[in-house]
Amino acid sequence: MLLGLICVVLLAVPAGAEPVGAEPAAAEAVDIVWITFESPAELASLAQVLDVWEVQDTLPAGAEPVGSQPPGAGRLKALVSDADRVWLAGRGFEVETVAPAAVTPSTIPSTSCYRTIDELYAQLPVWALDYPTLTELRSLGTSYEGRPIYALRLTNEATGPAKAAEATKVAEAAKPIFFLMANIHGRELITPEMAMVFIEHLLTGYGVDADVTWLLDHHLIEVMVSANPDGHVRNEAGQPWAYWRKNANPTYGYCGGLSYGIDLNRNSGFLWGGASTDPCYPLYQGPSPVSEVETQVVETFLHSLFPDERPDGLTTRAPESKPGVFITLHSYGDLVLWPWGHTYTPSPNSAGLSQLGRKMASYNGYAAKQASGLYPTTGTTDDFAYGELGVASYTFEIGSSNDGFYPPCYRLDALTQPNLDALLYAAKVARVPYQLPAGPDAADVVALSVVSGAGQAVSVTALIDDRGNGGQDIAAAEAYIDVPPWDGGQSYPLDAVDGLFDAAHEVVSGTLLLDTISPGRHLVFVRGQDAEGAWGPVSADFVTVAYGLDLAPVLHVGAARPGEVVTYALALTNTGTLSQTFTLTHTHALWPVSLVPTITHQTPGSGTVVTASVTIPSGLAGVTRDVFTVTARADEAPWLLREARIETHGLWVSVFLPSVMRVH
Ligand SMILES: [Zn+2]
Numbered sequence: 001m002l003l004g005l006i007c008v009v010l011l012a013v014p015a016g017a018e019p020v021g022a023e024p025a026a027a028e029a030v031d032i033v034w035i036t037f038e039s040p041a042e043l044a045s046l047a048q049v050l051d052v053w054e055v056q057d058t059l060p061a062g063a064e065p066v067g068s069q070p071p072g073a074g075r076l077k078a079l080v081s082d083a084d085r086v087w088l089a090g091r092g093f094e095v096e097t098v099a100p101a102a103v104t105p106s107t108i109p110s111t112s113c114y115r116t117i118d119e120l121y122a123q124l125p126v127w128a129l130d131y132p133t134l135t136e137l138r139s140l141g142t143s144y145e146g147r148p149i150y151a152l153r154l155t156n157e158a159t160g161p162a163k164a165a166e167a168t169k170v171a172e173a174a175k176p177i178f179f180l181m182a183n184i185h186g187r188e189l190i191t192p193e194m195a196m197v198f199i200e201h202l203l204t205g206y207g208v209d210a211d212v213t214w215l216l217d218h219h220l221i222e223v224m225v226s227a228n229p230d231g232h233v234r235n236e237a238g239q240p241w242a243y244w245r246k247n248a249n250p251t252y253g254y255c256g257g258l259s260y261g262i263d264l265n266r267n268s269g270f271l272w273g274g275a276s277t278d279p280c281y282p283l284y285q286g287p288s289p290v291s292e293v294e295t296q297v298v299e300t301f302l303h304s305l306f307p308d309e310r311p312d313g314l315t316t317r318a319p320e321s322k323p324g325v326f327i328t329l330h331s332y333g334d335l336v337l338w339p340w341g342h343t344y345t346p347s348p349n350s351a352g353l354s355q356l357g358r359k360m361a362s363y364n365g366y367a368a369k370q371a372s373g374l375y376p377t378t379g380t381t382d383d384f385a386y387g388e389l390g391v392a393s394y395t396f397e398i399g400s401s402n403d404g405f406y407p408p409c410y411r412l413d414a415l416t417q418p419n420l421d422a423l424l425y426a427a428k429v430a431r432v433p434y435q436l437p438a439g440p441d442a443a444d445v446v447a448l449s450v451v452s453g454a455g456q457a458v459s460v461t462a463l464i465d466d467r468g469n470g471g472q473d474i475a476a477a478e479a480y481i482d483v484p485p486w487d488g489g490q491s492y493p494l495d496a497v498d499g500l501f502d503a504a505h506e507v508v509s510g511t512l513l514l515d516t517i518s519p520g521r522h523l524v525f526v527r528g529q530d531a532e533g534a535w536g537p538v539s540a541d542f543v544t545v546a547y548g549l550d551l552a553p554v555l556h557v558g559a560a561r562p563g564e565v566v567t568y569a570l571a572l573t574n575t576g577t578l579s580q581t582f583t584l585t586h587t588h589a590l591w592p593v594s595l596v597p598t599i600t601h602q603t604p605g606s607g608t609v610v611t612a613s614v615t616i617p618s619g620l621a622g623v624t625r626d627v628f629t630v631t632a633r634a635d636e637a638p639w640l641l642r643e644a645r646i647e648t649h650g651l652w653v654s655v656f657l658p659s660v661m662r663v664h
Helices: 002-011 040-049 082-090 117-130 188-207 208-220 229-236 293-305 352-363 381-391 409-428
Strands: 030-037 051-057 075-080 094-100 135-143 148-154 178-180 222-223 325-330 334-336 367-370 392-397 441-452 455-465 474-481 492-496 505-513 520-530 539-545 547-551 553-558 563-573 578-588 593-596 599-602 607-615 624-635 636-652
Touching: 002 352, 030 040, 040 051, 040 075, 040 563, 075 082, 075 178, 082 094, 082 492, 117 188, 117 229, 135 293, 135 455, 135 599, 148 188, 148 293, 178 188, 178 293, 178 409, 188 222, 188 325, 188 409, 208 409, 208 520, 208 539, 222 293, 229 599, 293 381, 325 381, 325 409, 352 367, 352 636, 381 392, 392 409, 392 593, 455 474, 455 492, 455 520, 455 539, 474 505, 505 520, 520 636, 547 624, 547 636, 553 563, 563 599, 563 624, 563 636, 578 593, 599 607, 607 624, 607 636
Parallel strands: 178 222, 178 325, 325 392, 334 367, 441 539, 553 636
Antiparallel strands: 030 075, 030 094, 051 075, 135 148, 148 222, 334 392, 441 455, 455 505, 474 492, 474 520, 492 505, 520 539, 547 563, 563 607, 578 599, 578 624, 593 607, 624 636
8 A cells, every 4th residue: 555655656747747648739640661771871871860670681592691790781661751751752762661550559558468667667666675685776867757767776785885885986886787777768668578577587586596696695786677768658558659769858849749759869978969850750869968857867877887987089998807787678679789889880899898799699599799780870878888988888679570669478478588598697797797708607506515525515516618608618617605706715626527628618526625614505606717718707506504513612611629520511502404413422531421411303403401510539639630522423414523622620629728618
């Protein structure tokens, strides 16, 4: 009830905001068409003004697209108005109508799997309440129509300096950041759903999935579910608002009520200018760089997360060691794109950007290329994040031509699950994204609690695989327990199971001798190195050490007169996770000793008091002390033992110094 009330307040749109739901003055005819182009220059001129949905190369039969080169010739699908048709005809373009767009698409009212902005936003505070130590929900600002733009921060606040980092960028950088942004284009309805799937996977996986657990312990993840809530709301209404791409700001031209607004992915401040200058066009860049409140929120947030570590010239690279990854989710095209978008020239960090881009594409199965290889763009968020700040930045175009902007519900899992794997990989390499993807993957990590010789140990096996990371031979592998390599943990070398590191993928194993390991659950990290010296990201598994025992205190000293009995209380505790039977013994003693009990069964966390009684012989003069050791041993884990030393003094001198005895 309370939550519902909060959401209503948060989502209230100020009076006077318009024109959602208003009847358009004159609905302009728009159609989805194919347009043929003959050169990269023609493609660029079309992409500058038209609402381009997809681009197809025209290639000779059997030929493969070459690298990141833009298509030389081909066709593109676009949404065009009558005015566009006139413009196209005037330039001699061939236009083939695909379908009249006036057909009502299956948008939110009839498609239950896509939540409205209100429904998406209602879930965020629920998560924040359910996972208070892992989340922080913040409104970073409001859209043109007054809707909040949220970021949900995901990290274990109890580990590392994330919480204290609000004030200082330097401290915040101590946890590498992955920022996932969705829905900067209103009609791309799969993208906020993808962001929600990612959040849910992290929150429900913490403490259950070893990799998710270390990700939230050691990394900081920010998710913006919608950068353009006003645009999403228009698509929720169906016709005539279907396919609304831009924000909802009509200030620079009302355009008959159906095509106003600014394309927020042409409004960013890095080398802005080059997209449409016509407010009525779908790619309108706005009157000036960062003119829109939504763009301001996104750029301010990017600045707050990532220190600027790249001079703004086009040829200076960001440090190869720079942490942080930014991904903006779009649809559609089955593409992974990276900067630059504004030029065909590769960026100075092109090698690192393409390495991670291709790696992520290996998870979602998409084509991977420099963004301008699709068609040139300016004022995009990823060109800003990389160009201004040096962050490893990407655009995902989710879904195929058949999926379009409103994929049918049965496609939801097929579209989100492969991207979930790609996003998790991005989060894993956020510590050094320009370098870690060069190193091999660590997969199938299995850690088991075992006994080795007379000690407690953990056996580890994993697959170290460089086939998707350059294909070099594996050179080494190592394991860490609880403390990962970047925090200075101890490295335990792992060996190739076949005896030799001589292939691009190797099954590795090793036994970590850990006599001092505490019972309970631990994280075991594994990573591999290739022959060129590149270490890959870690993968992890949980291991539970089942047996544990504590005996305290470990030293007892007592005294009494001959003929008296001295008793000592030893606290025996089962600190393991399974029930155990403990046997108590003692070393040879000169004086009679009794232990009660000598065998005791204890459930996890429980314990008992063991009494050790020493009788000082009355007739034995001349011996002033006796020392022995009590040993508690777990029957189920005989290597596990704890000892207590007991030292008893006989007060023989009391016969001669009775005044001392009065102390008793
Ligand atoms: Zn988009």
